[in-house]
Amino acid sequence: MDHFSLSWTALRAAVAELADEDFARPSGCAGWLVRDLVCHLVIDAQDVLITLATPAETEPTRDAVTYWEVADTPPTGDDPLDALTVRLAAAYGEPWLLKFHFDDVGSAAGRAAGLAAPGLRVSTRDEVYTVTDYLSVYVLESTLHHLDLIAHLPDAADPPAEGLARARELLSAIAGTEFPASFSDKDALLVGTGRRRPTEAETAELGEFAGRLPLIIG
Template identity: 85%
Template sequence: MENFSRSWAALRTAVAELSDADFALPSGCAGWLVRDLVCHLVIDAQDVLITLATPADAEPTRDAVTYWEVTGTPPTGDDPLDALTVRLAAAYEEPWLLKFHLDDVGSAAGRAAGLADPAARVSTRDEVYTVDEYLSTYVLEWTLHHLDLIAPLPDAADPPAEGLARSRELLEAIAGAAFPSSFSDKDALLTGTGRRAPTDAETAALGPLAGRLPLILG
């Protein structure tokens, strides 16, 4: 729960510190500008609110690792929801409107998460999770998108160290293999999810795992 709160607060702060010009830069998500990514974060925050308000009585069917659908094919932008996100982002017109909306719904999502019982069960995507496991998925989501947000901004602060470490743990569990200790948490996440191609030395260090990368999470 603490990792969720820290990761989300840091990401919202990073958005609040963007200049208007930053919104037109390409983000680390292929095909998306920074403004498109921020619009996606608004949708993510809405999903958190909806899920926390959707209690379930059944036994959990998934956890923070099995939540993810993994493919080796990067998104093309043809997915209807991806395309809708771009159109929605453009409709805001002024960057401050996106900032305002994210701060509004994002703050509410953060408060709802802080008030939720970690052991309670909630439902989303026709699956059941404990609140703790569900929110853990967003530690990885927030951390990756924080890296996407600052990709064109070399002077911006990285995500919290605790979130990077937890996200690496989750990605290694998803992969079923550990990244070499020579990889920083940030480099493991960037190369593991295809946000950066590994160097020749990194590929050699990865060994058999290199042939299974990137892990595209959906």
């Protein structure tokens, strides 16, 4: 729960600190500008609110690791929801409208998470999770998207160290393999998910694991 609060609060602050011209810059998500990513974050915040307001009576069917599915190929942008996100982002017109909407819905999602009982069972995507596991999913999601947000903004602050460490732990569990200890948490996430190509030295350290990367998760 604390990891979610730290990561989510830092992501909201990163969006709030964006200059208007930053919204037209590319993000770390292939094919998306920063404005498209922020629009996606609005949808993420809505997801958190909807899921926390959807209690379930049955036992959990997945956890923070099994939530994720590893794809064989990266997204092409042809997915209808991805295409809709780009159109929605453009429809906002002014950057301040996107910032306002994300701050409004994002702060509500943060409050709802803080009020939710950790052991409460909730449902999303036809699966059941405990609140703790569901919010852990969003530690990885928000940390990766924070990195995407600042990919071309060298002066922007990185995600909090605790969130980076927890996100790395989750990605390693998804992979079933630990990243080399020489990798920083940030580099493990960027290389592990294909957001950055590994150097020759990193490839050598990864060994056989390098052949399984990147992990395209969604």
